[in-house]
Amino acid sequence: MFTIHINDDTKTFDSAITLRDVVMDPNKEFPVARVNNRLREMSYKFAYDAEVVPLTLDHTEVVHVYEASLRYLIAMAFSRVYPTYNIKFKYSVSRAIFCYITNVEQPNIEDIIQHVTAEMKTLVEADLPFERITTTVEEAKEFYRENNYQDRNDILQYRPEKTVHFYRCDSYQNYMYSYMVPSTGYLSKFHMFPFDIGFLIQYPRSETNREIPPYQGAPKYIDTLRKASVWAHIVEADYISNLNSKIHNQHTVDFIHMCEAKHNAMLTELGDRIADNKHQIRLIAIAGPSSSGKTTFANRLRIELMTRGLRPIRISLDDYYLNREDIPVEPDGSIDLESINALDVALFNANMKDLIAGKTVELPVFDFASKKRGGYRTMHVTEDNPIIIEGIHALNDLMTSSIHKNQTYKIYISPQLQLNLDNHNPISITNLRLLRRIVRDKQFRNASALRTLSMWQSVRNGEFKWIYPNQEHADYVYNSGLQYELNVLKKYALPTLQEIPNDSEYYMMANRLIKFLKYFKDINDDLVPNNSLLREFIGGSCFHEE
Incomplete structure (x- = not known):
């Protein structure tokens, strides 16, 4: 009993x-x-x-289960309506999934969406159960060979377990590296529409009250994703199996420096753009979501501009925090330190306007120990001193409302890694940032993965509220992702994730990260250059003392 x-x-x-x-x-x-x-x-x-x-779908882990199950449903519908079509999923803009057909030139996307959607609705109405089955690796290889799933077979060699899981639904079989909803009847909420060479799939989200969020186009961000995808394909590192194949002998060094060279090329492009307009651009604003590498990027950009005869200075938005007692209280009585209302926006605008005008200015210095302004420092800049600011609100127009738009150059930074386990299972960019943060918190703050995971939803809420709405204000989107970085982060992230007890409410989140992370081959971090953006998370950066 x-x-x-x-x-x-x-x-x-x-x-x-x-x-x-x-x-x-x-x-x-x-x-x-x-x-x-x-x-x-x-x-x-x-x-x-x-x-x-x-x-319910109020929980982010349930959203992951729903999204994976929806990908399964789409693949199943294609197998019935267009059995010869091969599809590939990628995470894309506006909290949606991007899907395209890999073996058909110029497909009629609108007709395809209509027929696939109709089949999906039929499957949902049939309420077919998902059955979890377990096979041996050899049985899985044979199944993949019979169904021409070479991308699945390629990744199996890196699976540490001796068994493989599948889900069977009616006569269809697939695996999405995730738990599944009980049956197709749970997947009634989705919306698909043409996008670029394929289509976007929207689904309910926890942060939008279990509803499908409105689509918000972001052409600059999308262009960066497209370039990242093309580059990953060119260097043959768009699948984990391809990436792992480069991790041996001298090829590892070559590949690391190829990825770093890509960052260098973007910095050179940025340096040229700013230097070509140096008499006009006086303020360089940098923003991006958590663990995008803003600090290292700002330092490298500063050096890039120095090679062009400029002498940039950095000003921290943190120094413009209001005294704690002056920060407006939220409706629930709490204080939101990530809110733009926690900053002295008027003083910042006045200070920057005066600096650009050539005046000597007393800039505030915030004392985090006392949680109030601790004094001032005197600053004067000349025409060859562009001002670099970085922070979550740097792209918000309110922060620079008193400064002429032509005098401000805005940069949005975020890792846009385009990498798949296989055609049906892309790697989440958000998960990459979370792993960066887990590693950094452990390395520099002696904080466990448990603590980082417990804070992550609050971090994400702030990003949706204060960062993503302003990303399209950027003049340049910098892709801070390094195609090899998960091979390095793995050995730092796994031990602290595995410390989370299985009775913790965050165990399921940790387990989801472990599931895909274990497929990456290790890279010795001694090979990572000391000025690499990755050093901001693993340590050993030449830009700051550990």
Whole structure:
């Protein structure tokens, strides 16, 4: 006999029971549930005392499950309607998935979307169950060979386990490196429309109250993603298997320096653009989401401009924090330190306007220990002293409202790694940034992965509110991703992720990261240059003392 606590209710059972029978979900609101803080599918069968928490799409981990299941549904629909078409998924702009057909030139995308959508709706109406099955690696290889899934076979050689998981739905079989919703009937919310050479797939999100967010075009950001995808294909590192094949002997050194050379080329391009307009550009604003590498980038850009005879100076937006007691209180009584209202925007505008006009200015210095302004420093700049600022609000027009637009050059920085496990399973850019942050927090703040994961949703909320709405204000989008970096981050991230106990509410998040990270071959970080942007996270940077 065992006891289950669910929704303020206690139930007792004599024999093993499935989670589906415990939760009882006729309206299909709960795709998965937490069982003693472990993420479990509704088919999970157990016979022990447990705390069961049914989860909705309000939870980010459930959104990951929904999105992976939706990719499965799309691939299944293609196998029925267009069985000869090969498709590839990538993460794209506006919180959507990008999909395109790899073996057909100039397909009629609108007709394809219409037919695939109709088939998906038929499958949803049929409410077909997803069945998890386990095979040997050899059986998986044979299945992949029979179905011409060479991309799947290529990655299997790096799988440490001796078994392989699949999900079967009706007669279709696939695997998305994720738990799945119970059945196709749970996947009724999606929207697809033509985009570039393929189409975008939108799906419900936790941050938009379980609804599909409105599409927001971002041509500058999209262009950077497109360039990143093309470059990854050119250097044959668009799949983990291709990437791993470069990690041996002298090829490792060559590949690392190819990636670093790509960063250097973008810095050169930026340096040329700014230097060509040096008499006009006086303020260089840099912003990007967490763990984009803003600090190292700002230092390298400063040096790049110095080679052109300029003498940039850096000013921190952090010095413009209001005294803690002067920061406006949120409606719930809390203080949002990431809000632009926490900064003295008027003083910043006045200071920058006066500096650009050639005046000597007293700039504030914020004392974080006392949480208030700690004094001032005197500054004067000349025409060859462009001012570099970086921070989450640097691209917000309010921060530079008193400065002529032609005098400001705005740079958005973010890693735009375009990399896949296989055609149906892209690597999330957000997960890359999270891994960077986990490693940096452990290296420099002695903070566990558990602590970083516990803060991540708050960080993401701030990004959606303050950073992403301003990204298209940028004059230049800098891709700070390095195609080899996950091979380096792996050895730092895995140990701290594996320390998270399986009864932690963040275990399921850690487990999801571990699932794909284990496929990367290690790179010795001694090979990483000391001025590399990656050094900001693993240590050993020439730009600051550890």
